[in-house]
Amino acid sequence: MQEEQLVYGLKKKDELSWIHCHNLAFKFLGGIPAVIRPDNVKTAVIKGQGPKGTLNRIYQNYARDLGFHINPARAGYATDKGKAEAKVKLVKRKLSFEGVEVKSIEGLQAFSDETLKKEMMRLTCPSTGKSVYETLIEERKSLRPLPSEMPEPFDIIVTRKVHNDCLVNFEGHSYSVPFQYVGSFVQVRGCAGKVKIFKDQKLIATHPRHTERLLVIDQSHYEGKSTKDVASPEKLGKVTRALLECFDIPVEKRAVKVYEKLVEVIG
Known part of the structure; x- marks a missing residue:
């Protein structure tokens, strides 16, 4: 052509x-x-x-x-x-x-x-x-048919091992992946404003890129049933979950109600 x-x-x-x-x-x-x-x-x-x-x-x-x-x-x-x-x-x-x-x-x-x-x-x-x-x-x-979704442009690509805490390190940050991939090697791509993580060319996690917070966690990655190779993590308590929800909101955008809810949970 x-x-x-x-x-x-x-x-x-x-x-x-x-x-x-x-x-x-x-x-x-x-x-x-x-x-x-x-x-x-x-x-x-x-x-x-x-x-x-x-x-x-x-x-x-x-x-x-x-x-x-x-x-x-x-x-x-x-x-x-x-x-x-x-x-x-x-x-x-x-x-x-x-x-x-x-x-x-x-x-x-x-x-x-x-x-x-x-x-x-x-x-x-x-x-x-x-x-x-x-x-x-x-x-x-x-021509080969177009995929349902074109690959998102990326400027960095690395291979990382998933640690026991379900995290991978990339650009000075730690990002979570589903616990089922603990111990596996995954491919991490730095896209425009996003970090995308793949296993065997399958997208398994997406996070915002270049955040102020160095630890970026999706709590759903720690949920689910155990596999024959990996046990599911212990469930978070109410206090820990409330703290994580609070941290997900930037300080300047946190409403008073967020702190009131946190105090209520802590008791």
């Missing part, structure tokens, strides 16, 4: 933006191609170039989630990305902003989407004889 033209405007060129752009592109295409051929940017290849280069681990895990193969372009081989380079030049010529007033990233996106869609409807695909846009619609049948 080398005839399609898509452009996305973002404020950064970091890993979060790289993954976000892929999500947008796959939604536009209507599916997941079997192979993606990126250039040798650090968000894709951290060392070397081409198929022998060392892939960025974050990008590699993202590709594994969606089921596509990464085949980086070789430096100096025009055949590896010749059409893509030509499309870049074409897009630069077509996206003329002369006389166009754009006040936001969203406005820029809407303008480029409309301009390039018209161009794809005008151009003919050499292999099908139909317009590039009509060919795109037909080629969607050959």
